[in-house]
Amino acid sequence: MKQLKLTLGIVAIAFITLTAVSCKENKNEHNNADGHHDTDKTEHNEMMGNDEMGNSDKMMSNNNQDAKAEVIIKDYFELKNALVSDDTKKAADAGKTLVASLKAFDSSKYTAEQQSELNDIFEDAIEHAEHIAESAMDHQREHFKILSKDITDMIAITGTENTLYQQFCPMYDGGSAWLSMSEDIKNPYYGSKMLSCGKVQKEIN
Known part of the structure; x- marks a missing residue:
């Protein structure tokens, strides 16, 4: 035990x-x-x-x-919105404003190669913005197509602090692109006639 x-x-x-x-x-x-x-x-x-x-x-x-590039982008959107609204006078005024902002851009901070590219872009963009400032709506939209490519090429060099969307209309002039700050389609080439015609091609930034 x-x-x-x-x-x-x-x-x-x-x-x-x-x-x-x-x-x-x-x-x-x-x-x-x-x-x-x-x-x-x-x-x-x-x-x-x-x-x-x-x-x-x-x-x-x-x-x-890129502060001056952002001003150019802002003025571009003012123009685009005027075309969306079928407002010839506002588009003409926006064209004049855009001419001034394009001429005010300072490319000295960029490389020699970038400066050369930007100078070519701005020379072309200014010409089209000037035509928009003096034309009827149909011609404004024709020049806006090429201007949109110029601004897109500029952004490829300068960058942007905003998210942008490259949008595309297959109907206008064999297919035409433009930039937007929204994914919503508001077509600047047809305005109220075909406001939602188009699609987002790509997101920028």
Whole structure:
């Protein structure tokens, strides 16, 4: 009987000891796992912070370097909206404004090759904007087609801080593209006649 009690006592002590050790090891493993997770989380936060800082710096750079390009883009959309609304006078006024903003652009911050390309683009764009400022609606739309290509080519060099959409009408003049700040189709080539004719070709930026 005494032998049995002694044996049971030893077994009980061994069980308690093993349980305590096991709990301690599990706690350490849990802490280590938590520590690893925290490290990963810290690294993730640091990476996110760096990305956000990079994007912020990029946007600031765009604001500083491309402010006049953004003015040109804004004036282009004023013209496009006038054509969408079938408003010849507003389109003519927007054409005049666009001529001024195109002439005010400073390309000196770009490379020699980019300056040459931009000068060619602006020379052509100014000519078409001037025609729009002096023409009837049908001719305004004809010149707007080529002007849209010029502005698209400009953006390929200067970039833009906004998301734009290149849209396409298969019906006008064998197929014609334009830029928009919205995915919604509002056709500047037909206006109210076929306002929703077209599709999004691609997203820019």
